[in-house]
Amino acid sequence: MSTYTERLPFTGSPEYDKHFWNAMRGHDSSYDKLTKGLSAGTGLYTMPNTSDNKYMAALEKESLFRTIGTVIKAYGSGYRIFAKDSSDLAQWVAENEAIPIYDGLEDFTISTVNSWKLAALVKMDDAFIRDVSFNLENHLINRFARNFGRAEDNAFINGNGNEMPTGILNATGGAEVAATIEAISYDRVIDLYFSVKPEYRKNAVWLMNDKTALILRTLKDSAGNYLWRDSDDTILGKKVIFSEFMPDAETGSKPIAFGDFSYYWVIGRRPIGVRTLSEKFAALDQLGYLAYEFLDGKLIRPETVKVIQMNTKTNG
Template sequence: MNKILELREKRAKAWDAAKAFLDSKRSGDGLLSAEDTAVYDKMEADVMALGKEIERLERQSAIDAELSKATSAPITNTPEKTGGAPKSIRAAAEYRADFLNILRGRAPVNNVLSTSPDTDGGYLVPEEFENRIVAGLEETNVVRSIAKVITTSAERKIPVAATHSTAQWTAENAAYTESNPTFAQKTIDAFKLTDLVKVSVELLQDSMFDLESYIALEFARAFGVAEEEAFCVGTGTGQPTGIFAESGGTVGVTAGSATAITVDNLVDLIYALKSPYRRNAVFLMKDVTVSALRKLKDVNGAYLWQPSVQAGQPDRLLGYPLYTSPYVPAAEAGSLPIAFGDFSNYWIADRMGRTVQRLNELYAGNGQVGFIAAERVDGKVILAEGIQLLKMAAGS
């Protein structure tokens, strides 16, 4: 943690130096010479590289913390009577032991494994194993960390107020004026996401190899990448509907340029969002868009982008937290490169548990064993007014 704080302070100092250099070298027309541009670009690249290293160390720290957790909690209350069933069979040590035996190709001992209700089969993963996957998803999937995540057992229909009632000033003894609020409905379904990894038989036979951790983290990485892309730009056909899809958030501001974003565009975007949503609002954009905004100043001459010097806290843009994803569209003609809003209005629905299935025969000729992981998930903007999008002008 000390190393992370040290790097954050170093990045803040590097950014201050870059701003000072930029201010000192700008000519009357606001432009830099070719030589000064090259120097500034190098300074900015150093700032971005430090940011990436901070992110890597934070991910590493989170994974280390997760993997070092105790597999059982100490008894802090009066023990229950022996012979009682655990609250969840998937949380029992016997379930985890049988699951690991299945992964390594050995026969289960306790015969307590539960199978998936899906026709594809597979064993429901132990709760601890699933928690590792979810922790990995949250670390590699920024949208999961800021959206509303629910668990459903079936398709879920969510009522949304389309219009509201209107109060009227009414004279004494006069008739009341009726209001007729209407309701729309959003449906959260489930789309299937799968991954298949192959492990050599020799590696499986090596008792020193932590198979459970490897598979959990590998599936977490793969699912996190696929999910985040869908949560950003998914079409809604066979996959979740993305925030930056045409049917996602509301276009609150259209830039006057096809490629450039101004300070006024960002201010307009902030105030296109209703005041109650701004209390928990954040920015979401691509790294290359952040790079373009680093040089912008507000009317008081302060740079819009401010690096965070506190571990675990995001950078800020105009005072609001800033998150980045590589799957957000770039700032080009007609694109939607920035979202600003309260992302609890984007719902992610996880359907039941994740499953893992072992394939013994399919890759036997290559001396390998396959493992399939599957999950069912959907994502959708439930209240569009809660997330405002910036749209670039159409190209000429």
């Protein structure tokens, strides 16, 4: 799901697009035509709408959580907003009877959403930039998408909420711990599956890294049946998704998560901003590009995703 707010109107004009990419090719005079897109706080310039659309499409391919989570754009909501998620339920009402009002404060999860800054810096040789046949737009978009996508997923998993999003593994605001175990076993994985409520199991997936997946691939029940289904990489009918940012099954770690990750909200606070850094890398005949994202990420209902935590003994 994605929710959009109105963008800056001038960033959609052909003139802004032309001057922006001229500036990215090192034509400093073009910056004079981009003043409306300048962020006074960062010194960066808002990417044109068409380029931003391409960037968001590329970022979605690189960022796992932008696929399994819920992406929201809240560009015009001030520095902080409140995310509310309720457990409201449809109810049968007899003819001519009053409709019950479901408005108790205890029915809402309220989270403060911040605007954290994520920075990326890439460099390019001047020879490429000056070559008019070189597609600078696509190159920068894909490089920034790759860099930001990896950093986002790491934070959405391991972030501590201090100047960064709160990850699913964080002790505060992260997924609930279903059990603390000494070793990963067939029965413990089954327990994790059933620790998630049926309404959240409907769209649930497993999340782990390659090493943990290798452990699970060897697990069998008492009849010798494998837990893992190789034909479609599922466990108990639910897809397994891999991330290098999930920890190994070591002491104190949380190597397996299971649940409905659509309750993890990825909240964009501003469009991506970019500017060139010409003097810093001039001696190397290179041009630098600095970009910022402003976003937050939160699991708005912790019970929707459960994890197991390793105790003192782990699998070899």
